[in-house]
Amino acid sequence: MKKRKEFLPFGKPDFSSAEMEAVNRVLRSGWVGMGPETLAFEKELARFLEVPRVVTVNSCTSALFLSLLVNGIGPGDEVICPSLTWCSTANVALYLGARVVFCDVDPVTLCVTPETVRAKLTERTRAVMVVHMGGLAADVEEIRAILPKGVILVEDAAHALGSRYTDGNPVGTAGNLTCYSFYANKNLSTGEGGAVVVEDPELAERFVSLRLHGLSNDAWKRFSHPSTALTPALRELGYKMNYTDLQAAIGRVQLRRQPEFSQTRMEIAQRYKKGLEQALPELELQAGVTDPSHARHLFLVLLPRERYFSLSRNDILLALRERNIGASIHYPPLHRMPLYAASDSSGLRNTEDVCDRLLTLPISASMRPEDADEVVGVLADLLQESRVNR
Ligand SMILES: Cc1ncc(COP(=O)(O)O)c(C=O)c1O
Numbered sequence: 001m002k003k004r005k006e007f008l009p010f011g012k013p014d015f016s017s018a019e020m021e022a023v024n025r026v027l028r029s030g031w032v033g034m035g036p037e038t039l040a041f042e043k044e045l046a047r048f049l050e051v052p053r054v055v056t057v058n059s060c061t062s063a064l065f066l067s068l069l070v071n072g073i074g075p076g077d078e079v080i081c082p083s084l085t086w087c088s089t090a091n092v093a094l095y096l097g098a099r100v101v102f103c104d105v106d107p108v109t110l111c112v113t114p115e116t117v118r119a120k121l122t123e124r125t126r127a128v129m130v131v132h133m134g135g136l137a138a139d140v141e142e143i144r145a146i147l148p149k150g151v152i153l154v155e156d157a158a159h160a161l162g163s164r165y166t167d168g169n170p171v172g173t174a175g176n177l178t179c180y181s182f183y184a185n186k187n188l189s190t191g192e193g194g195a196v197v198v199e200d201p202e203l204a205e206r207f208v209s210l211r212l213h214g215l216s217n218d219a220w221k222r223f224s225h226p227s228t229a230l231t232p233a234l235r236e237l238g239y240k241m242n243y244t245d246l247q248a249a250i251g252r253v254q255l256r257r258q259p260e261f262s263q264t265r266m267e268i269a270q271r272y273k274k275g276l277e278q279a280l281p282e283l284e285l286q287a288g289v290t291d292p293s294h295a296r297h298l299f300l301v302l303l304p305r306e307r308y309f310s311l312s313r314n315d316i317l318l319a320l321r322e323r324n325i326g327a328s329i330h331y332p333p334l335h336r337m338p339l340y341a342a343s344d345s346s347g348l349r350n351t352e353d354v355c356d357r358l359l360t361l362p363i364s365a366s367m368r369p370e371d372a373d374e375v376v377g378v379l380a381d382l383l384q385e386s387r388v389n390r
Pocket residue numbers: 058059060061062085086088089131156158159180181182183193194
């Protein structure tokens with residue numbers, strides 16, 4: 001039995017001495033909460049994304065939640081999102097008392113499409129959450145074109161830092177509230193964290209206030225502009241969802257290293273594609289895995305519908321884990337979760353078709369391209385042994 005010596009996680013961040021020095025610098029400065037590093041990170045991130053403004057928060061979940069909140073989504077409203085996503089995408093609608101309506105995905109891109117969204121539109125629809133699955137950009141222009149007036153589109157770009165739309169522009173530039181994650185395993189990792197692209201300056205100020213209790217000024221502003229400390233105003237009921245300078249210090253370095261990370265991810269994806277096409281041609285890969293526009297946060301593989309192998313997807317996942325390969329599943333669909341058992345799960349044919357065949361192979365900036373060859377070797381061994389006579 002082929003087995004890797006060390007466990008290979010599906011998404012391990014890469015931190016160098018530069019991130020460690022940056023954290024040390026902030027620790028020594030004595031200002032570790034939200035302050036100048038966060039402001040600098042927001043500016044640098046906006047430049048990277050080619051957008052006028054981003055506001056950081058403590059997670060992508062918070063960014064998604066605030067995006068619905070500032071648009072007044074609440075009880076009686078319907079929010080459409082794919083069932084094939086992380087629970088945050090849907091849960092934020094529930095936090096606000098809205099109803100979640102699941103839509104289907106395309107079986108090749110694994111993203112929502114104008115048709116799958118249209119199938120779930122009603123007169124109560126107020127928002128559509130689009131997920132750029134694995135880092136492949138969904139066609140937001142086409143989706144927005146079919147939405148009735150007053151229905152907002154929010155982009156869940158948790159996987160999509162560095163992705164581009166089909167027109168070549170970076171994800172985040174389409175004029176929608178676009179939410180990013182800096183969670184532990186993301187393409188840019190600061191342990192936890194998130195950000196939202198907000199083009200409208202007034203709306204951006206609302207996010208700034210809502211992320212910190214609804215205050216008109218934060219601690220750094222009160223410290224650096226003492227006169228503002230005299231008139232703090234609690235404008236509305238906000239939340240404690242701010243980012244911190246310790247995280248921002250890491251984020252600034254991770255942002256500078258994106259070209260290096262992106263190159264590594266591309267090399268890994270190319271190795272996987274070549275190796276899998278040769279050794280296991282029955283497997284399908286998500287569309288665009290080696291296109292420059294794909295951020296390759298996840299490397300998504302689909303096992304064949306036909307029974308070529310005696311092992312199920314779950315058997316394969318556990319066998320890979322035994323062999324020290326951290327394969328994963330993105331995602332067990334939300335409509336099958338107990339929390340969403342009562343939701344409308346009609347018309348999810350493609351989701352039902354792909355969800356038990358999807359397997360995520362490890363990909364990260366801390367992996368070497370040779371690791372991908374090893375994964376292919378182990379997977380091919382495993383599947384050849386379980387090949388059934390047809
Ligand atoms: C598609 C998707 N949306 C939202 C999130 C939530 O991100 P965070 O953990 O930063 O709240 C994740 C996190 O994994 C995700 O994968």
